[in-house]
Amino acid sequence: MLKGKQIPKIIWPLLALAAILLFNLLFTDHFFRITIRDGHLFGSLIDILRRCAPTMIMAIAMTYVIATGGIDISVGSVLAISGSIASLVVWGGSTNYLAGDDEAIYAAVGLIILIPLLASLALGAFNGLMVSVVGLQPFIATLILMTAGRGIAQLLTGGKVLNFSHAGFEFVGRGYFLGIPFPFILAMLVLLLGLAITKLTPMGLYIQAVGGNRSASQYSGINTKFVILFVYIFSGFAAGLAGLVMTADITGADAGFMGLYMELDAILAVVIGGTPMEGGKYNLKGTVVGVLIIQTLTTTILTRGVPPEYTTIVKAIVVLAVLIIQSRKVRELIEHRTMIRAAKEAESV
Amino acid sequence: MSEKLLEAKGVSKTFPGVRALSNVDFALGRGEIHGLMGENGAGKSTLIKAITGVFPRDEGDIFLDGEVIHPHSPMDAEALGISTVYQEVNLLPNLSVAENLIIGRQPMKRGCIDWKTINNDAIKILQKFDINIDVTELLGSYSIAIQQMVAIARALELDSKLLILDEPTSSLNLDEVQKLFIQMRRLKEEGQSIIFVTHFLDQVFEITDKITVLRNGEYVGEYNTADLTKLDLISKLMGKALDELKEFEHIAENKVDEDAEALLCTDGSGKAGYLNPFNIYINKGDVVGLAGLLGSGRSEIANMLFGIVKPDKGSMSIRNKKIKISSPAQALKNHIALCPEDRKNEGIIAGLSVKENIVLALQVKQGWLKNINTRKQNELARKYIDMLDIKTPSVDQAIENLSGGNQQKVIVARWLATNPELLIVDEPTRGIDVGAKTEIQKLIVQLAQDGMGVLFISSEIEEVVRCSNRVYVLQERSVVGELAGSDIDEHKIMHTIAGKGE
Numbered sequence: 001m002l003k004g005k006q007i008p009k010i011i012w013p014l015l016a017l018a019a020i021l022l023f024n025l026l027f028t029d030h031f032f033r034i035t036i037r038d039g040h041l042f043g044s045l046i047d048i049l050r051r052c053a054p055t056m057i058m059a060i061a062m063t064y065v066i067a068t069g070g071i072d073i074s075v076g077s078v079l080a081i082s083g084s085i086a087s088l089v090v091w092g093g094s095t096n097y098l099a100g101d102d103e104a105i106y107a108a109v110g111l112i113i114l115i116p117l118l119a120s121l122a123l124g125a126f127n128g129l130m131v132s133v134v135g136l137q138p139f140i141a142t143l144i145l146m147t148a149g150r151g152i153a154q155l156l157t158g159g160k161v162l163n164f165s166h167a168g169f170e171f172v173g174r175g176y177f178l179g180i181p182f183p184f185i186l187a188m189l190v191l192l193l194g195l196a197i198t199k200l201t202p203m204g205l206y207i208q209a210v211g212g213n214r215s216a217s218q219y220s221g222i223n224t225k226f227v228i229l230f231v232y233i234f235s236g237f238a239a240g241l242a243g244l245v246m247t248a249d250i251t252g253a254d255a256g257f258m259g260l261y262m263e264l265d266a267i268l269a270v271v272i273g274g275t276p277m278e279g280g281k282y283n284l285k286g287t288v289v290g291v292l293i294i295q296t297l298t299t300t301i302l303t304r305g306v307p308p309e310y311t312t313i314v315k316a317i318v319v320l321a322v323l324i325i326q327s328r329k330v331r332e333l334i335e336h337r338t339m340i341r342a343a344k345e346a347e348s349v
Numbered sequence: 350m351s352e353k354l355l356e357a358k359g360v361s362k363t364f365p366g367v368r369a370l371s372n373v374d375f376a377l378g379r380g381e382i383h384g385l386m387g388e389n390g391a392g393k394s395t396l397i398k399a400i401t402g403v404f405p406r407d408e409g410d411i412f413l414d415g416e417v418i419h420p421h422s423p424m425d426a427e428a429l430g431i432s433t434v435y436q437e438v439n440l441l442p443n444l445s446v447a448e449n450l451i452i453g454r455q456p457m458k459r460g461c462i463d464w465k466t467i468n469n470d471a472i473k474i475l476q477k478f479d480i481n482i483d484v485t486e487l488l489g490s491y492s493i494a495i496q497q498m499v500a501i502a503r504a505l506e507l508d509s510k511l512l513i514l515d516e517p518t519s520s521l522n523l524d525e526v527q528k529l530f531i532q533m534r535r536l537k538e539e540g541q542s543i544i545f546v547t548h549f550l551d552q553v554f555e556i557t558d559k560i561t562v563l564r565n566g567e568y569v570g571e572y573n574t575a576d577l578t579k580l581d582l583i584s585k586l587m588g589k590a591l592d593e594l595k596e597f598e599h600i601a602e603n604k605v606d607e608d609a610e611a612l613l614c615t616d617g618s619g620k621a622g623y624l625n626p627f628n629i630y631i632n633k634g635d636v637v638g639l640a641g642l643l644g645s646g647r648s649e650i651a652n653m654l655f656g657i658v659k660p661d662k663g664s665m666s667i668r669n670k671k672i673k674i675s676s677p678a679q680a681l682k683n684h685i686a687l688c689p690e691d692r693k694n695e696g697i698i699a700g701l702s703v704k705e706n707i708v709l710a711l712q713v714k715q716g717w718l719k720n721i722n723t724r725k726q727n728e729l730a731r732k733y734i735d736m737l738d739i740k741t742p743s744v745d746q747a748i749e750n751l752s753g754g755n756q757q758k759v760i761v762a763r764w765l766a767t768n769p770e771l772l773i774v775d776e777p778t779r780g781i782d783v784g785a786k787t788e789i790q791k792l793i794v795q796l797a798q799d800g801m802g803v804l805f806i807s808s809e810i811e812e813v814v815r816c817s818n819r820v821y822v823l824q825e826r827s828v829v830g831e832l833a834g835s836d837i838d839e840h841k842i843m844h845t846i847a848g849k850g851e
Contacts, residue, residue: 199720200720201717201718201720202712202713202717202720202721203717205701205705205708205709205712208698208700208701208705209698209701209705209709211700212698212699212700212701213694213697213698213699213700215694215695216689216694216695216696216697216698217698217709218657218677219655219657219677219687219689219695219696220677220698220709220710220713220763221676221677221678221680221681221710221713221714222678222709222713223676223678279700280698280699280700280701281700
């Protein structure tokens with residue numbers, strides 16, 4: 001009997017990433033050059049790691065949400081709320097910083113980070129309760145916060161762009177640790193946190209079970225409401241953290257535009273990574289690669305000086321190509337062919 | 350013109366792993382109301398779907414008016430003159446009642462839809478059923494019963510050769526059923542032929558001329574309704590001739606051990622509108638059977654004991670200690686396990702592997718902090734794969750790739766792994782082949798002999814008789830009888846089910 005040689009699914013997004021990198025190796029000068037300046041690594045590749053961090057943080061949490069059969073489209077707005085609160089805290093709660101005495105009211109880094117994160121956890125819990133207890137469809141439940149959230153963020157900042165300079169807090173978005181951009185280290189920490197929760201506790205199994213068959217999960221004794229609540233809280237937390245990174249990076253919060261459409265990038269990364277939208281399975285490594293694909297693509301387009309009006313189109317075409325390669329039909333076709341070839345080889349031996 | 354309106358000869362249909370119809374015959378005369386009966390999984394719906402073109406038949410021929418038909422879709426069938434009302438309303442709740450009644454054949458007036466005529470026509474159609482409602486309201490704003498009546502009215506209005514009513518009465522009350530029957534009789538007088546699928550014995554005796562019985566996808570026979578008694582029909586549905594029943598071999602120990610340790614006992618547990626208060630007890634080493642027709646409350650008892658549904662009256666005790674069970678997790682902690690009835694929707698978790706499906710309930714029982722690691726998972730899975738002889742290429746195989754019987758064994762393994770003291774199995778052998786069926790029955794008896802208490806629920810009475818040492822009989826959501834030891838036989842159970850009417 002032929003032993004089914006299963007091609008691991010991660011191979012497809014990895015191939016796509018390799019293809020984009022190969023393109024750059026051939027056609028983009030200095031893309032792979034990494035230099036050391038002031039003890040920090042510099043170069044296009046390092047830039048990719050730094051810039052992809054907010055999306056990666058959100059996409060990791062989004063992977064779990066999608067694995068339960070849900071979706072969280074409010075993360076962009078939660079990000080904006082978190083960033084706005086952070087800027088507010090920097091200014092001691094005052095939006096009148098332009099009036100003058102701005103030196104005295106700078107807050108401690110701990111507070112600037114803690115308060116927005118607590119708010120984001122609460123927002124995630126709101127989403128989770130809407131989905132698990134109230135029973136709203138995830139898309140609708142998180143649509144509420146997606147639209148209302150941006151309004152809340154703008155109300156918080158009084159419609160102003162809150163700029164600041166705060167050496168301690170800026171490190172979150174701009175710093176380097178052991179030469180590596182700090183935001184990327186944060187993203188890796190979120191990845192580790194996610195892995196710890198899902199591998200060291202049964203949460204990973206429960207998430208897949210709930211996404212695969214909620215009714216059967218309930219019959220198995222799983223507290224399905226709690227599992228669903230958890231993934232949305234984690235997603236809220238991740239969006240809040242991403243908001244801190246972005247705010248610290250641009251040293252300001254523009255409530256109207258921060259994180260706009262980023263929920264779509266996060267969802268796209270999850271899907272490119274091979275996690276099915278219908279839930280029941282997830283591929284965390286795939287998500288990480290998916291984020292890298294999106295960011296590498298964006299950086300490539302920018303460094304090659306493609307006119308900005310084309311960037312979204314180019315991005316869409318590449319993403320479409322990746323998704324087509326990954327589609328079950330195409331994959332089955334390829335696997336079928338390799339199986340036939342293997343069978344023929346086995347016969348000829 | 351052929352004598353029969355519709356004839357099916359040797360129709361077979363196989364789904365992956367299941368032979369749903371095997372060489373089934375069916376014949377419907379003109380102006381006849383013909384009951385199609387069978388237990389769940391007997392193949393009634395499959396036959397209807399083959400006739401209405403929901404899927405193609407594998408073998409056999411279907412003749413309408415003497416000509417072979419091959420409908421490719423329900424629309425196709427409707428064009429041939431076959432109109433169908435399904436159990437679940439499949440009209441459009443987002444349109445008005447009138448639109449639902451007239452859709453597809455709207456009268457036009459000067460290039461515009463003639464709403465006035467539509468609404469008046471709709472009112473007239475519904476008046477035949479004594480339904481006086483605002484036909485311009487959305488269909489979805491009315492009760493399921495009204496919606497079902499609208500669906501029936503619509504089907505009756507279509508000028509069709511053949512009308513199929515697939516369990517249309519399950520959501521209707523007695524009054525509404527009578528109104529439907531009046532219309533059916535009127536149509537019959539006009540020469541309309543009707544296939545009537547139902548679970549309700551009384552109804553089938555009241556309205557039909559002939560009855561065809563299917564069992565396990567096979568044709569059992571066609572009977573004149575007038576020649577059948579209720580008990581005859583039950584025995585045909587269940588699949589044992591009355592005189593054969595006594596010879597059936599017991600595999601259960603036929604004695605009731607009076608000294609056995611009490612495991613579970615209910616005292617008037619019940620919930621309004623769900624299950625009437627019931628008293629049952631299960632001791633260690635018992636296999637207690639629950640027998641009764643579909644909808645008699647069998648699964649409802651299981652759901653209540655397992656905490657899926659909370660009782661609103663009565664009490665329950667485990668090992669003589671009063672206890673309230675309000676969630677499956679709590680039931681698990683009290684060493685109760687339920688292998689649910691609906692394997693596909695309540696049992697297997699399709700995305701997960703065999704091993705993950707097995708460890709799931711044990712993991713829940715152990716709690717959040719004691720994670721079962723991969724090595725342990727593999728060990729457990731291998732243990733139960735050996736013990737239950739589950740046929741799977743590996744522990745990591747996706748469960749949906751297993752056959753129905755093996756999937757069922759995986760679900761049984763899931764619950765055995767939790768080391769239960771009381772195991773509730775609801776239809777553990779439904780839809781699986783004979784070999785696997787016997788294995789599961791033997792396993793259940795063996796588990797009881799090892800000291801477990803088992804509540805055994807099945808729609809197949811022979812199976813209940815075979816495995817149980819006590820049986821509770823259910824009827825209309827109440828426990829109506831109890832049989833023990835050598836008193837258990839199919840005849841007695843059927844008599845109890847059929848009630849005092851016989």
